[in-house]
Amino acid sequence: xxxxxxxxxxxxxxxxxxxxxxxxxxxxxxxxxxxxxxxxxxxxxxxxxxxxxxxxxxxxxxxxxxxxxxxxxxxxxxxxxxxxxxxxxxxxxxxxxxxxxxxxxxxxxxxxxxxxxxxxxxxxxxxxxxxxxxxxxxxxxxxxxxxxxxxxxxxxxxxxxxxxxxxxxxxxxxxxxxxxxxxxxxxxxxxxxxxxxxxxxxx
Amino acid sequence: xxxxxxxxxxxxxxxxxxxxxxxxxxxxxxxxxxxxxxxxxxxxxxxxxxxxxxxxxxxxxxxxxxxxxxxxxxxxxxxxxxxxxxxxxxxxxxxxxxxxxxxxxxxxxxxxxxxxxxxxxxxxxxxxxxxxxxxxxxxxxxxxxxxxxxxxxxxxxxxxxxxxxxxxxxxxxxxxxxxxxxxxxxxxxxxxxxxxxxxxxxx
Amino acid sequence: xxxxxxxxxxxxxxxxxxxxxxxxxxxxxxxxxxxxxxxxxxxxxxxxxxxxxxxxxxxxxxxxxxxxxxxxxxxxxxxxxxxxxxxxxxxxxxxxxxxxxxxxxxxxxxxxxxxxxxxxxxxxxxxxxxxxxxxxxxxxxxxxxxxxxxxxxxxxxxxxxxxxxxxxxxxxxxxxxxxxxxxxxxxxxxxxxxxxxxxxxxx
Amino acid sequence: xxxxxxxxxxxxxxxxxxxxxxxxxxxxxxxxxxxxxxxxxxxxxxxxxxxxxxxxxxxxxxxxxxxxxxxxxxxxxxxxxxxxxxxxxxxxxxxxxxxxxxxxxxxxxxxxxxxxxxxxxxxxxxxxxxxxxxxxxxxxxxxxxxxxxxxxxxxxxxxxxxxxxxxxxxxxxxxxxxxxxxxxxxxxxxxxxxxxxxxxxxx
DNA sequence: CATGAATGAGGATTCATTCAT
DNA sequence: GATGAATGAATCCTCATTCAT
Numbered sequence: 001x002x003x004x005x006x007x008x009x010x011x012x013x014x015x016x017x018x019x020x021x022x023x024x025x026x027x028x029x030x031x032x033x034x035x036x037x038x039x040x041x042x043x044x045x046x047x048x049x050x051x052x053x054x055x056x057x058x059x060x061x062x063x064x065x066x067x068x069x070x071x072x073x074x075x076x077x078x079x080x081x082x083x084x085x086x087x088x089x090x091x092x093x094x095x096x097x098x099x100x101x102x103x104x105x106x107x108x109x110x111x112x113x114x115x116x117x118x119x120x121x122x123x124x125x126x127x128x129x130x131x132x133x134x135x136x137x138x139x140x141x142x143x144x145x146x147x148x149x150x151x152x153x154x155x156x157x158x159x160x161x162x163x164x165x166x167x168x169x170x171x172x173x174x175x176x177x178x179x180x181x182x183x184x185x186x187x188x189x190x191x192x193x194x195x196x197x198x199x200x201x202x203x
Numbered sequence: 204x205x206x207x208x209x210x211x212x213x214x215x216x217x218x219x220x221x222x223x224x225x226x227x228x229x230x231x232x233x234x235x236x237x238x239x240x241x242x243x244x245x246x247x248x249x250x251x252x253x254x255x256x257x258x259x260x261x262x263x264x265x266x267x268x269x270x271x272x273x274x275x276x277x278x279x280x281x282x283x284x285x286x287x288x289x290x291x292x293x294x295x296x297x298x299x300x301x302x303x304x305x306x307x308x309x310x311x312x313x314x315x316x317x318x319x320x321x322x323x324x325x326x327x328x329x330x331x332x333x334x335x336x337x338x339x340x341x342x343x344x345x346x347x348x349x350x351x352x353x354x355x356x357x358x359x360x361x362x363x364x365x366x367x368x369x370x371x372x373x374x375x376x377x378x379x380x381x382x383x384x385x386x387x388x389x390x391x392x393x394x395x396x397x398x399x400x401x402x403x404x405x406x
Numbered sequence: 407x408x409x410x411x412x413x414x415x416x417x418x419x420x421x422x423x424x425x426x427x428x429x430x431x432x433x434x435x436x437x438x439x440x441x442x443x444x445x446x447x448x449x450x451x452x453x454x455x456x457x458x459x460x461x462x463x464x465x466x467x468x469x470x471x472x473x474x475x476x477x478x479x480x481x482x483x484x485x486x487x488x489x490x491x492x493x494x495x496x497x498x499x500x501x502x503x504x505x506x507x508x509x510x511x512x513x514x515x516x517x518x519x520x521x522x523x524x525x526x527x528x529x530x531x532x533x534x535x536x537x538x539x540x541x542x543x544x545x546x547x548x549x550x551x552x553x554x555x556x557x558x559x560x561x562x563x564x565x566x567x568x569x570x571x572x573x574x575x576x577x578x579x580x581x582x583x584x585x586x587x588x589x590x591x592x593x594x595x596x597x598x599x600x601x602x603x604x605x606x607x608x609x
Numbered sequence: 610x611x612x613x614x615x616x617x618x619x620x621x622x623x624x625x626x627x628x629x630x631x632x633x634x635x636x637x638x639x640x641x642x643x644x645x646x647x648x649x650x651x652x653x654x655x656x657x658x659x660x661x662x663x664x665x666x667x668x669x670x671x672x673x674x675x676x677x678x679x680x681x682x683x684x685x686x687x688x689x690x691x692x693x694x695x696x697x698x699x700x701x702x703x704x705x706x707x708x709x710x711x712x713x714x715x716x717x718x719x720x721x722x723x724x725x726x727x728x729x730x731x732x733x734x735x736x737x738x739x740x741x742x743x744x745x746x747x748x749x750x751x752x753x754x755x756x757x758x759x760x761x762x763x764x765x766x767x768x769x770x771x772x773x774x775x776x777x778x779x780x781x782x783x784x785x786x787x788x789x790x791x792x793x794x795x796x797x798x799x800x801x802x803x804x805x806x807x808x809x810x811x812x
Numbered sequence: 813c814a815t816g817a818a819t820g821a822g823g824a825t826t827c828a829t830t831c832a833t
Numbered sequence: 834g835a836t837g838a839a840t841g842a843a844t845c846c847t848c849a850t851t852c853a854t
Binding site: 445 | 843844845846847848
């Protein structure tokens with residue numbers, strides 16, 4: 001929003017600067033958390049003075065919000081990718097190993113957790129997160145519906161929503177699980193995820 | 204640890220004081236988060252001076268740590284309860300509806316999220332959390348093993364650990380899910396959880 | 407207001423601390439102005455940490471406001487003093503030399519100017535100042551009325567208000583005059599003030 | 610001074626640029642005060658980049674100083690106007706209603722107050738202000754002297770200086786008075802000003 | 813044991829000023 | 834000439850922690 005409100009002489013460069021800040025923020029946030037990361041830390045990481053950041057973001061919360069927004073876009077992209085597969089249900093099952101492995105990478109889990117924790121306090125963040133979740137659910141539901149029909153399975157909304165939410169819950173639980181038990185055996189977990197997800201998708 | 208190091212004239216009262224602080228902390232943490240809750244807020248809620256808290260806890264982190272420790276005890280108790288059932292696997296499935304409903308209550312999910320987020324930055328907290336998780340896993344594994352044997356199912360450790368971690372992941376994902384989608388349909392979710400868990404337990 | 411809202415264990419000492427801050431503020435404000443004086447400067451002058459000041463005042467504006475409030479009380483006291491004289495008009499004329507000399511003292515004029523300038527921007531301060539002015543006018547008008555009647559002069563409100571405001575304007579102009587022309591001849595000014603004020607009081 | 614020191618390619622345009630800045634400054638200063646008005650605000654109002662202002666003014670203080678200087682020129686012009694009247698004392702009395710009404714206009718009083726307050730802290734500004742005051746006094750004194758002689762009244766310098774300073778004090782008090790009591794009755798005040806000024810001029 | 817007054821380091825934010833383009 | 838991106842010092846304020854009483 002800042003970028004559209006504040007007039008910048010060279011919007012190209014402005015966007016690049018914003019990116020610089022967001023990248024630095026990603027690094028600092030995952031190292032120290034949203035509140036633990038100081039503007040000074042972010043500015044140093046971004047190779048930019050602290051004051052200058054305020055030419056691109058109204059305040060620290062705006063950085064967090066923009067950062068969260070960028071992050072949720074990624075999930076949405078993943079959904080769109082899934083949507084284009086011939087047999088999306090099967091594609092989803094095949095995606096499991098990679099997804100699980102990704103989510104068990106220490107550098108991956110910290111940020112989702114920060115975002116979730118923050119949104120349970122900061123209403124503005126909560127709004128962004130929930131809106132993104134709604135869009136994701138819509139996409140996911142469409143995918144499920146098409147996939148289930150393809151396999152001749154029942155596809156009423158209430159049922160599918162329950163299945164969907166259970167599946168999302170499993171993936172959203174991964175960062176938490178990884179935090180509590182960092183050296184868990186990924187392969188065995190993947191096998192179990194496949195069992196559970198197949199049950200949810202194909203029964 | 205504080206309680207064992209610091210000499211208190213009346214250990215009875217000291218423990219009661221600690222409880223006062225921990226209860227207050229629970230309230231404040233879930234209201235404002237670990238970092239949002241100030242010692243002043245906690246001390247006022249505990250009906251005790253800020254300075255006095257330091258007679259029972261070395262610092263704010265120690266409160267968080269002790270608080271987390273208390274919290275994990277609850278899970279452990281649940282495990283012990285499960286352990287005493289005739290058919291623990293069946294008991295677990297039957298527990299699902301209540302567990303899920305509990306975890307979808309806003310007052311329930313905030314603290315687990317705070318704890319997880321905090322432990323992904325604070326090594327001290329991470330240590331407490333992981334130790335607790337290890338103990339829980341041991342209990343859970345024993346339960347699973349006994350249950351599976353009872354049902355004549357394979358019970359080798361690697362397999363069971365994968366199943367177990369998948370199940371825990373599902374429950375740990377609930378607070379995250381609830382944050383992202385506060386008005387999700389609990390009943391449909393419960394049905395799906397039962398499908399997934401049955402698959403993990405009995406196949 | 408702070409002092410009544412925030413609970414202090416020893417209200418006696420709290421008031422003394424507030425006074426310490428206000429005295430330091432007076433010194434700093436007159437040296438550097440309201441905005442030029444930093445909280446650090448004030449706290450150092452008050453012999454107290456910057457943070458501690460916030461136990462007695464909500465913020466810097468509250469210090470300014472309290473300070474202004476204290477200041478306007480002094481004028482009110484002067485009015486009450488005048489009110490008790492046998493021939494208040496005559497007493498007022500006799501007060502002129504001292505009043506003028508006081509207002510020409512460099513340490514005296516800076517603060518009234520700061521207060522006036524601040525109140526033309528800060529609505530909260532404007533409110534305090536205007537309320538004080540209203541009370542002062544009421545007292546002054548009563549004095550004038552009684553005095554004029556004593557001397558058998560017309561005493562209708564509209565007329566007296568005009569005279570009163572002219573007289574107050576003269577005294578409020580002194581700090582401005584002194585700033586613009588610090589080495590002006592006080593005695594000649596006093597003589598002229600007496601001429602003007604006599605005309606306003608007795609014609 | 611800046612304008613004479615810094616070499617400008619087109620001095621004509623340079624002066625116009627300075628005027629642009631000074632007009633913008635007038636607007637911003639009266640809206641937000643000297644310290645409240647940021648260089649960014651002034652530059653935007655002036656339709657010029659912030660950096661460019663520094664080609665015409667050494668720093669913000671120089672803007673204030675130049676601005677003050679321009680302001681005092683206006684008073685000087687008024688003096689010259691008065692000087693050309695047949696009976697300047699009478700002319701002065703006749704000017705009172707308009708002058709008083711002007712000074713009671715909110716847009717008029719803010720800047721004099723800012724200037725005065727600023728000059729009581731900023732020695733550079735004080736210097737400009739006092740120098741201007743000295744010149745004004747000289748003009749005023751000459752006018753008074755001529756007028757008094759015209760009316761066959763005593764005209765020794767000490768006496769006239771006192772009268773003059775009393776009169777200036779009255780007018781300089783008006784912005785202060787207006788701030789403290791914004792809804793005062795202008796007409797009654799004018800009548801009283803005439804009484805006081807006549808006494809100072811003709812006795 | 814208990815208080816809360818007091819500290820001071822650290823945080824977000826603003827803004828006059830500079831300088832490469 | 835003219836821009837506005839960039840700096841960094843300075844400001845207000847918060848809060849964990851200490852300590853005299």
